[in-house]
Amino acid sequence: MRDIRWIATLLAAVATLLALDASPAHADGAPAGTDIHVSQSLGERELTVVLRRVDVVPGPLRVDVVTHAGSPAGTLTLRLGAGVATVRLGATPGTYGATLRVDRPGTQELLLDDGSTVASIPFVVPAVVLTTAETLTYYGFAAAGLLLLGALGASLLARRAWPAHVATSGLAAALGVAVTAATLSRPVPAPAPVPRPPVTLLTSSEPAGDGVTLVRLSFTDSASGRPVDDLIVHDAAFVHLLVVTPDRALRHVHPVRTRPGEYEVHLATPQPGHYTLTAEVARSGGGPQLLRSPVGFEVAGSTSATAPDTAQARVSNTAQAQVPVTISGRRAGEPTTISANFGEADLQPWLGMVGHLIAVGPLPPDAPATAVQDAQVWAHVHAMGPRPDIGAQPPDESVADLGPEVSFTHTFALPGRYQLWMQVQRNYALITVPVVLEVGAPR
């Protein structure tokens, strides 16, 4: 009888240890996904849609919509499967949100409807995949727990010794299976990225009201000619469309997906003349690609033959002070560093970066507006901020502590005159600083 009590105490101690061990089991799995930030130029609004990470399926999906300066108030309808939620966007820039429900893992489509355009954001809710070793660990520990209860009951209640003996033998075996499987278990390897053929960009445009042009982009696979529907979010957008206007200003917008391989954006086009289009996309596993449209589009009206040079740095947003720009290098084939001082350290991350620099050239003097389209060099340089720790979420736009110094380094391959635009975000407004740079002949 004393022996039985002793065994029962020992088993109770093991049960406590197992119970303690049970809780951190799910902590071994990687967090189920991360936040997804997608910039969307929907109608006349420039929005950042943040899909917060989904922890439990089925479970809630929090969608935050960040509006920017100049974004009118209104309502936005969000749809996910059968679920519908309405977001009331205020007149002041900031974050507005709603909560939807995810009922299954896998590919999903979030629809954003502003009343005239429906944008679709495909995203993936990761499924929890267990290896055989992980499954064995879970089942082994579960069997051990049940057998432990059986052994406890048998040792306290059974008159004979063999039921407790059988249950403890089983317990030892189940623990052996679980511990061995846990030791051998490896996390599921992420699928290796597979290469994809390059993308072909086709563009078309049509007038869409007073001073507005609807630009449609169609992405097809250069090998099969089929629509490309595997574009992934890179630098916080599916498509970065860079538009150079007839007066050589830069517009950086993010067309919305309307159907597989089809994207569109409403562009304010007040000046008549030629608009140049360049798109940056990334296919799943394919890396980012620069797609320069060989045609651009025309807005009818009388135009001047040449584009005005922006001879010195100025800020497109007149509420901002002049931005001092310093340039070192200026020689082809050697690194040139372009730095701008924005005064206060209150810049917000834009598309995940402190700043973006677009450089086009070399451009001949008195070049026509189409010269940008024919330029040999088209560069997109990033000014990166402090990187988050591995596994940590990068800060979103509500964190305004970047700058004031923003610098870019690029090696210009050819001498000549380049048109540069620096872009940063402050107070939810995009600031574009145009700079004209003369790059000298190589040594």
Place this chain on the structure above:
Amino acid sequence: MSPLRQALVTLAVAAVVIISTVWFARTTGSDEQTALRGTAGHRDVEVVVTAAVGDRSVEIQLSDPAGVTEVRLEPAMTEMGHAYPPLTATAVDRGTGRYRAETHFDMAGRWELTVVVDDDAGTERAVLPFSVTP
């Protein structure tokens, strides 16, 4: 119980527990059929297929069967950029939105099945990526 019988009972129980745990873990969660979901215009599309190399029957379910004039299936191997000739899906039961097409996956890797739905309003596509196993 003699020590020998005790040892035999211990071994037998251990064997039963190990074999049943391994068997249970192996059989749980193995699912031969892959369900793919997407949208073509306003319609939800669900495709069920065995994603392994060989001759395969593809089951297609459309959420709104009204007005559909034709459903086609366009298989493509994404990493090669290799498209296969389109297949016309046949209606399983008229008016239920169920269609079936027969196809052949000739190699393992990343594939796309594009379901093309023609109706009175035009053509809509759902592109469904998945992996074919050897």
